[in-house]
Amino acid sequence: MPPLTLYGAEASGSVAVEAALTLLGLPYRLVEGATWAEPEARERVAPVNAMRQIPTLVLASGEVMTESAAILIYLADGHAEPRLAPALDDPRRAAFLRWMLYVSSAIYALHWIKPDVTRIGVPPSARDAVVAAVHDRIAFCWAHMDRQLTPGRFLLGESLTVLDLYVATVSRFGPWRPRFTEVAPGMAAVVRRVDEDPRLAALWAARFP
Ligand SMILES: N[C@@H](CCC(=O)N[C@@H](CS)C(=O)NCC(=O)O)C(=O)O
Known part of the structure; x- marks a missing residue:
């Protein structure tokens, strides 16, 4: 049995974690289930994460990690080769932490509203308007981030970090890639x-079919 267990699903934030595990060559057991759509998937993850969300990573020690940004930073910091995060003394570290947390809190967190708009106290009939407003806000946030970055080959310069994997994943959620491309060229x-990236092409194709 691989030492790591990842609760995840196709077309979800777990794919960023799967991409990091793939680049790091770390074997993992995947427990598949779309928590936002399938009650059984929510119950499957509940014993390890009462938030009933993915990604949820169970480490070899049995410790549970949630929060996609934390998982990605933890995996990157724990492995020197390939180096998927700027080191603590790297001048890019501040920007790295800033934008990892920004994608998590300003953008990804908003998706929680969409599967059931009654979560924010509005009736189901308001769904289309709420989802449109969420997507507008996400587009604004991508545009803001784009204006502040001067990418090289990758977002923070010439080497790929987990921030690239995170943005490549979350930008596939609503309002989807065409709008992302428009607001964040x-x-x-x-x-x-x-x-x-040839190391990831098969994963992207399988997990964002
Ligand atoms: N803060 C969490 C958010 C995770 C999240 O929203 N995951 C979605 C799937 S992409 C989920 O499980 N949604 C189910 C729900 O919130 O009910 C993180 O960054 O990992």
Whole structure:
């Protein structure tokens, strides 16, 4: 049995973690289930994560990690080769932490509203308007991030980090890639490079069919 167990699903945030595990060559057991759509998937993850969300990673020690940004940073910091995060003394470290947390809190967190808009106290009839507003806000946040970054081959310069994997994944959620490309052209060019990385092409194709 592989030492790591990942609760995840296709077309979800777990794919960023799967991409990091793939690049790091770390074997893992995947427990598949779309928590936002399938009650059984929610119950499957509940014993390890009462939030009933994915990604949820169970480490070899049995310790549970949730929060996609934390998982990605933890995996990157724990492995020197390939190096998927700027080191603690790297001048890019501040920007790395800033944008990892930004994608998590300003963008990814908003998706929690969409499967059931009554979660924010509005009736189901308001769904279309709420989802449109969430997507507008996410587009604004991508545009803001794009204006502040000066990417090289990758978002933080010439080497790929888990931030690239995170943005390549979350930009596939609503309001989806065409709008992301429109509002964040600088990041879109990088994301295309990440999509085409030969080490990841099979994973992207399988997990975002
Ligand atoms: N803060 C969490 C959010 C995770 C999250 O929203 N996951 C979605 C799937 S992409 C989920 O499990 N949604 C089910 C729900 O919230 O009910 C993280 O960054 O990992």
